[in-house]
Amino acid sequence: MIKIENLHKKYGKNKILTGVDLEIPEKGIFAILGPNGSGKTTMIKSILGMVVPEKGKVFINGKETHPNGLYRKNLDYLPQIANFPGNLGVKELIKMIKDLRGTKANEDELIELFGLQGYLDKKLNNLSGGTKQKVNLVLAFMFDSPIIILDEPTSGLDPVAMLNLKRLIAKEKAKGKTILVTSHIMSFVEEISDEIVFLLEGKIYFKGSIQELREKTGEIDLEHAIAHILTENNA
Numbered sequence: 628m629i630k631i632e633n634l635h636k637k638y639g640k641n642k643i644l645t646g647v648d649l650e651i652p653e654k655g656i657f658a659i660l661g662p663n664g665s666g667k668t669t670m671i672k673s674i675l676g677m678v679v680p681e682k683g684k685v686f687i688n689g690k691e692t693h694p695n696g697l698y699r700k701n702l703d704y705l706p707q708i709a710n711f712p713g714n715l716g717v718k719e720l721i722k723m724i725k726d727l728r729g730t731k732a733n734e735d736e737l738i739e740l741f742g743l744q745g746y747l748d749k750k751l752n753n754l755s756g757g758t759k760q761k762v763n764l765v766l767a768f769m770f771d772s773p774i775i776i777l778d779e780p781t782s783g784l785d786p787v788a789m790l791n792l793k794r795l796i797a798k799e800k801a802k803g804k805t806i807l808v809t810s811h812i813m814s815f816v817e818e819i820s821d822e823i824v825f826l827l828e829g830k831i832y833f834k835g836s837i838q839e840l841r842e843k844t845g846e847i848d849l850e851h852a853i854a855h856i857l858t859e860n861n862a
């Protein structure tokens with residue numbers, strides 16, 4: 628379980644999170660939504676210890692996260708923008724991340740799933756955006772951790788890769804994992820999520836099922852429900 632208590636984070640004078648309280652139970656897919664700049668990535672990075680909040684606590688499975696970051700061994704993360712050196716080859720990068728992590732990985736299955744066999748000797752600089760994203764997805768899923776955090780996983784993916792990603796996420800959920808995901812693609816969110824967490828003006832504005840959100844807003848689908856909240860709040 629992931630628990631966030633009274634999280635506050637500002638960058639300079641810019642207050643981003645102003646008292647986030649959130650409990651994510653074990654097992655299931657939870658979509659973190661909110662307008663651009665609402666602090667989704669900042670919240671995710673706080674869970675990962677990559678952002679230091681002014682105030683607040685994060686607990687993973689009942690234990691407060693420690694600045695030494697050892698708890699991250701049980702978390703897999705796909706960053707919104709992964710900045711690996713462009714002169715690294717795909718195979719080299721995968722090996723480097725495996726060596727750093729020091730645990731077993733199932734990269735071969737994922738390389739096949741995303742059709743990356745022909746790219747293993749290519750340098751990252753020479754890959755298209757979508758192919759780079761597929762490599763990042765391999766890195767994010769290959770360690771089989773119980774918690775997976777995906778920041779904009781659909782970015783740049785073609786429809787085949789998108790279908791493969793959805794199947795992969797469903798398979799990982801079936802293993803009992805907890806998956807946190809951000810996305811601006813509402814059809815994707817609608818298809819995969821068990822619950823929605825909506826961030827607005829530094830706090831959790833809504834947490835619940837898509838059905839509950841539709842009922843709360845009186846709208847026909849998630850896209851309209853989100854648009855309704857944003858318009859109502861001038862966001």
Ligand SMILES: Nc1ncnc2c1ncn2[C@@H]1O[C@H](COP(=O)(O)OP(=O)(O)OP(=O)(O)O)[C@@H](O)[C@H]1O
Nearest residue numbers: 638641643661662663664665666667668669670707
């Ligand atoms: N390192 C930083 N230094 C200064 N400001 C930052 C930093 N990181 C993020 N911000 C600012 O914090 C705010 C929240 O950013 P964040 O990336 O968390 O939003 P988001 O909800 O993930 O946005 P998006 O939907 O566009 O990905 C933005 O205004 C952003 O410019």
